[in-house]
Amino acid sequence: MKKLKHTLSLDTLQILDVIAREGSFAAASHHLNRSTSALSYQIQKLEDELGVLVLDRSGHRAAFTQAGKLLVDQGRLLLNASDTLHRQVQELAQGWEGHLNISYDGIIGSELLLSLMAEFCELSQTKLTVKEEILTGGWEALSTGRTDILISSRPKLLPNEINTTLLGKMEMIWVASATSPIHNEPSPLQEDIRQHYRIIAVSDTAHSHPKLTKNILTDQPVYTVSTMDDKIKAIIASIGIGTVPRPLVQKELENGVLIELGTAREVDILLAWQRAEMGKAKAWCLKHIRQLWQQKHHACSAL
Secondary structure: OOOOOOOOOHHHHHHHHHHHHHOOHHHHHHHHOOOHHHHHHHHHHHHHHHOOOOEEOOOOOOEEOHHHHHHHHHHHHHHHHHHHHHHHHHHHHOOOOOEEEEEEEHHHOOHHHHHHHHHHOOOOOOEEEEEEEOOHHHHHHHHOOOOOEEEEEOOOOOOOOEEEEEEEEEEEEEEEEOOOHHHHOOOOOOHHHHOOOOEEEEOOOOOOOOOOOOOOOOOOOEEEEOOHHHHHHHHHOOOOEEEEEHHHHHHHHHOOOEEEEEEEEEEEEEEEEEOOOOOHHHHHHHHHHHHHHHHHHHHHHHO
């Protein structure tokens, strides 16, 4: 039989925490609305169980021993964990999920999701996991249950078990660094010209589904990175050219670090989720993602 673990009374740890914060038995007694004798009994009982002194009572005022200080410091971690668990159990009973996974295609950027996380942490104890996915990877993650919510460009075929709503459109543009020799070409986007310039691509994150590539010509030199942010940095460093979402490089275009070569395409951006049961965290995030997208769109339109 597996040996049982040693346990500590959370009530006693809370007493030690309050005594340490309030500075005396009398103040802790008032704060906890319990007699000083009751508090003293709890601590003596703990000392007997552990076989160590928690408080040194030899002076005018009781002081924590080294063991007592350790119990206060580590006990606060246990108290915080217990408080978090208590709230999570209550939220779960009220319809809040324990964990929610949200994925976004790299062309979306992380700004919207960071805003979502900042507001969500004030609302619920549900653990959010946010991950960047590329091309087929996001739709595979949603179909297989690895993620609960996806923000991505529209695929050729939508899975039957997925619900979607159109958030808006995203303009993809060809860019190169200001020092790229492609600017000397009269028609830089003509395929027989573009083929001679290295393209920077982001790797499709699909695990088992067929991976996609975009805008890569036959026999064109290509370097592949793992995130959209890395792709933009590689293009700025004049390692190659590529297509990027206009909103993610607006500052670089304005300050001349990147030069626009032309429009590649305009894509629909969808908010997608499984048709499975809808918890409160999932419902809140779906609604709030729409609101954040609209706010961002109106802000950009006003500029």
